[in-house]
């Protein structure tokens with residue numbers, strides 16, 4: 001039994017939590033007994049849930065493993081992650097998703113829910129064994145070819161129809177491939193000045209519009225990964241106004257960073273640390289994404305944690321891999337972009353980083369409100385702390401963060417997974 005003293009649930013009044021046998025047994029004042037942990041007035045949130053994590057195992061264990069990735073997640077306050085399917089081999093069979101699920105059970109510092117590929121080998125030609133993955137021990141409910149777009153409209157329609165049978169969802173990486181051939185960064189004034197091939201907003205927006213229409217046509221669930229443009233927000237707002245079952249995510253980096261960093265940043269021009277898919281967009285896009293996350297047009301924050309080894313990032317811009325690590329900085333970046341700006345309170349953060357992602361992934365036992373009888377999946381967060389981002393201190397195996405040397409608000413103090421601390425005093429247990 002553990003008693004966590006002096007925490008503020010969703011930023012409210014101070015209270016103590018008694019945790020017993022993996023659940024929150026009691027919430028009250030002056031609780032004592034068992035092992036006592038001083039919460040120090042930290043904000044208590046339901047354990048964070050990421051719908052979009054790249055754990056890289058199997059196949060790229062030099063970048064991340066289930067063990068290091070879930071350590072990174074726990075450090076960031078996460079108690080569950082969805083592991084994307086673009087591994088090697090691709091998670092497109094019951095066998096591979098069960099392998100990832102078992103690795104999570106054995107080595108995970110948080111729950112690991114494999115995402116199944118939509119198409120065999122992510123090749124966009126033939127549907128993967130969606131039903132077998134759903135029926136497997138991993139009980140897959142989220143399907144995505146993330147990293148690639150399911151651009152064939154017939155295949156996308158079939159996938160949306162298929163997942164209805166088990167209440168699954170297709171998570172689309174919206175990127176029209178022909179419009180983005182060779183694309184290096186956001187298409188706009190900065191790409192023009194730098195002479196880098198542009199990645200037009202319409203390449204994302206056209207796919208989102210099509211998929212919303214397809215999802216409505218077949219009456220299925222669509223989730224849109226990493227929305228990055230103001231135009232995408234307008235399409236989602238329209239789809240939701242129709243009552244269609246469409247959800248969307250935004251990454252922390254798209255809430256904070258802009259494309260002009262490619263030209264001028266503290267780490268110089270053309271620094272591939274800012275190379276990411278979808279690309280960083282303009283200030284106007286960032287403002288639209290923040291407003292959309294605040295008003296619910298965008299439902300959740302998902303990290304798109306994309307670890308890469310140094311040799312794949314520290315190279316010339318055009319050859320560098322796309323992506324950033326994100327699990328250990330996500331909550332701080334959300335505080336900076338959404339809480340300090342007055343757009344969200346802590347209850348709003350809990351909805352968007354725990355409750356709703358768990359609901360979209362159809363997880364039970366995660367994303368539950370912090371009340372008596374609920375599973376003790378808890379994140380304690382000190383929003384008054386200031387943290388200098390030092391990638392060498394990351395639990396992730398990779399270091400490709402765009403925030404190196406920046407001071408971000410807040411610090412994860414502790415994380416509890418079913419009552420067991422995975423992080424205490426900011427350190428892995």
Ligand SMILES: [Zn+2]
Nearest residue numbers: 146147173225
């Ligand atoms: Zn993606």
